[in-house]
Amino acid sequence: xxxxxxxxxxxxxxxxxxxxxxxxxxxxxxxxxxxxxxxxxxxxxxxxxxxxxxxxxxxxxxxxxxxxxxxxxxxxxxxxxxxxxxxxxxxxxxxxxxxxxxx
Numbered sequence: 001x002x003x004x005x006x007x008x009x010x011x012x013x014x015x016x017x018x019x020x021x022x023x024x025x026x027x028x029x030x031x032x033x034x035x036x037x038x039x040x041x042x043x044x045x046x047x048x049x050x051x052x053x054x055x056x057x058x059x060x061x062x063x064x065x066x067x068x069x070x071x072x073x074x075x076x077x078x079x080x081x082x083x084x085x086x087x088x089x090x091x092x093x094x095x096x097x098x099x100x101x102x103x
Contacts, residue, residue, distance in 0.1 A: 005092065
């Protein structure tokens with residue numbers, strides 16, 4: 001068991017709001033990120049379904065972010081895009097990262 005936590009915030013975003021969501025996400029990740037955030041990705045899927053998946057070092061890092069003065073960013077981005085976000089939290093039971101070939 002790794003102790004890492006994956007959060008997934010998802011919502012259906014209207015096609016005309018998608019570019020704004022992408023721009024807001026790109027702006028967000030250029031600023032300072034919470035301690036313990038390992039990786040985050042904005043994913044687009046069929047039928048306007050979007051997801052922000054974020055990997056956290058551990059539950060303590062996620063809890064510290066939630067206890068901070070700012071509300072969590074992912075749900076806020078979806079609300080700003082006119083969508084109703086849903087949150088799911090997963091414990092990483094096992095994982096693997098493929099080695100990167102030197103280029």
